[in-house]
Amino acid sequence: MTEADAVPSFDLVLFGANGDLALRKLLPSLFALYADGRLPTSWQLIGVSRTELSDRRFLELVRQQIEGSALLAAALDDSWEGFSAHLSYLAMDATEPGDMSQFRDLLRHEQVIYYLATRADLYSLITENLYKAGLSGDSARIVLEKPVGLDLESAREITAVVSDRFPEDQVYRIDHYLGKETVQNLLVLRFSNSIFENQWNHRYIDHIQITISESAGVAGRAAFYDQVGALRDMLQNHLLQLLCMTAMEPPYRLHPDAVRDEKVKVLRSLRPMTDETIPEKVVRGQYQASETGLTSYADDLGSNGDSSTETFVALKVEIDNWRWAGVPFYLRTGKRLAERACEIAVHFKPVPHSIFTLQHRSAMANRLVFRLQPDEGIRLSLCEKQPGAGMTVKSSELSLNPESLARTRTPDAYERLLNDVIQGNQTLFVRDDELMAAWEWLDPVIQHWRRSDMRPEAYAAGTWGPSAATLLLARDGRLWDELVGISGAQGGKS
Ligand code: BG6
Numbered sequence: 386m387t388e389a390d391a392v393p394s395f396d397l398v399l400f401g402a403n404g405d406l407a408l409r410k411l412l413p414s415l416f417a418l419y420a421d422g423r424l425p426t427s428w429q430l431i432g433v434s435r436t437e438l439s440d441r442r443f444l445e446l447v448r449q450q451i452e453g454s455a456l457l458a459a460a461l462d463d464s465w466e467g468f469s470a471h472l473s474y475l476a477m478d479a480t481e482p483g484d485m486s487q488f489r490d491l492l493r494h495e496q497v498i499y500y501l502a503t504r505a506d507l508y509s510l511i512t513e514n515l516y517k518a519g520l521s522g523d524s525a526r527i528v529l530e531k532p533v534g535l536d537l538e539s540a541r542e543i544t545a546v547v548s549d550r551f552p553e554d555q556v557y558r559i560d561h562y563l564g565k566e567t568v569q570n571l572l573v574l575r576f577s578n579s580i581f582e583n584q585w586n587h588r589y590i591d592h593i594q595i596t597i598s599e600s601a602g603v604a605g606r607a608a609f610y611d612q613v614g615a616l617r618d619m620l621q622n623h624l625l626q627l628l629c630m631t632a633m634e635p636p637y638r639l640h641p642d643a644v645r646d647e648k649v650k651v652l653r654s655l656r657p658m659t660d661e662t663i664p665e666k667v668v669r670g671q672y673q674a675s676e677t678g679l680t681s682y683a684d685d686l687g688s689n690g691d692s693s694t695e696t697f698v699a700l701k702v703e704i705d706n707w708r709w710a711g712v713p714f715y716l717r718t719g720k721r722l723a724e725r726a727c728e729i730a731v732h733f734k735p736v737p738h739s740i741f742t743l744q745h746r747s748a749m750a751n752r753l754v755f756r757l758q759p760d761e762g763i764r765l766s767l768c769e770k771q772p773g774a775g776m777t778v779k780s781s782e783l784s785l786n787p788e789s790l791a792r793t794r795t796p797d798a799y800e801r802l803l804n805d806v807i808q809g810n811q812t813l814f815v816r817d818d819e820l821m822a823a824w825e826w827l828d829p830v831i832q833h834w835r836r837s838d839m840r841p842e843a844y845a846a847g848t849w850g851p852s853a854a855t856l857l858l859a860r861d862g863r864l865w866d867e868l869v870g871i872s873g874a875q876g877g878k879s
Pocket of ligand 1: 618619
């Protein structure tokens with residue numbers, strides 16, 4: 386029996402099939418699963434959206450995306466014909482209850498997956514319409530993209546409707562950062578190496594920095610992005626999930642609820658943000674045109690250029706529990722920054738007393754860096770003797786760039802997550818209480834900004850964000866890390 390034989394047959398109904406996410410990420414990932422022989426013999430995808438498109442045109446759009454990916458294009462000759470035979474397209478309005486029955490007759494398998502790659506404000510309506518059309522049975526799964534909601538209230542509304550119609554074990558809330566290879570490696574490294582676990586607390590760790598920086602702007606998605614901004618687009622989900630994976634207690638086993646229970650505990654231990662602390666702990670910025678010719682956010686937005694949406698956010702987060710008392714987590718993310726990179730950097734405390742003459746004791750402290758992109762790997766900085774006369778100490782790096790990663794294609798996060806949805810494994814998906822805990826913690830910031838007439842601080846496109854972000858760490862006597870690739874190279878451009 387092959388791996389694919391063990392995969393259940395399924396129908397995948399993709400709402401928003403004509404959108405950026407579906408075409409750029411989901412459909413190429415499905416193709417990759419197919420080309421790797423990881424889909425069963427019998428399955429189908431029905432792409433749904435309001436736009437009138439023929440099946441042929443839909444397939445052309447999908448193929449164009451795959452052709453644009455150097456890694457996947459090579460598999461087109463062998464796999465396109467077989468893959469495309471599983472795809473069809475249906476133009477319909479999912480917000481119209483009557484329209485839902487249009488695809489009922491097209492469903493062929495017991496297992497049906499509804500993937501909502503649409504705006505979050507349509508989630509409740511689509512869920513309700515699926516229910517009314519009798520399509521939300523026991524073997525149906527529903528997949529929701531982030532951000533689920535725009536604030537605590539809207540997230541509560543959506544969650545209430547979805548959980549009314551689908552039990553939690555049929556709901557898959559995607560955060561694609563959880564599907565990234567290095568995030569899973571973080572779990573393995575933490576929970577299968579006792580040398581790290583012993584050190585993983587306030588006694589040995591000074592602080593932790595988590596950065597997701599993007600060099601791209603918002604061109605092409607400006608209208609969507611302007612509704613959400615960096616806080617909802619990246620912080621409420623990706624950054625907080627990375628924080629949870631870094632800070633959580635060891636789950637008692639690798640089981641979806643055991644892992645998610647631990648993440649919820651972290652979210653509930655985050656020190657609440659208040660009107661008094663927000664101005665000193667949260668920085669927001671917006672990119673401006675650069676001297677090198679990069680456009681401003683306002684230019685990218687076009688006609689509605691005057692916006693106070695943040696394209697950068699940095700925070701100091703404290704976790705009030707036994708393990709992390711006194712260890713700040715600094716998080717930052719932004720568009721149009723100097724590089725595309727993502728790193729979790731664990732800064733250990735310097736030795737309590739050095740017998741060597743060290744010019745910068747804290748700069749010589751050990752640092753463990755998990756690099757998620759553009760290259761993936763892990764590096765640990767250690768002190769060693771500078772060869773030659775004298776006793777000069779220098780910092781060197783051990784790096785773990787698994788050969789398997791370097792040689793083979795690392796699956797896109799969506800590939801892994803789609804595969805998990807098909808197989809029914811919820812470990813890497815966000816549970817309802819986890820989602821709500823994240824919104825509850827963040828909502829005071831959203832409300833504070835709503836009431837404030839302060840605009841985000843300007844930063845030049847192509848730099849590392851506003852000066853207030855530097856100050857955020859400088860006040861604590863710290864600096865943001867320079868992001869360096871595993872092979873020593875600087876990050877990439879997105
Ligand atoms: C998405 C955000 O969730 O993540 C985008 O909506 C962002 O704005 C993207 O660009 C980044 O993902 P990745 O995997 O390219 O780092």
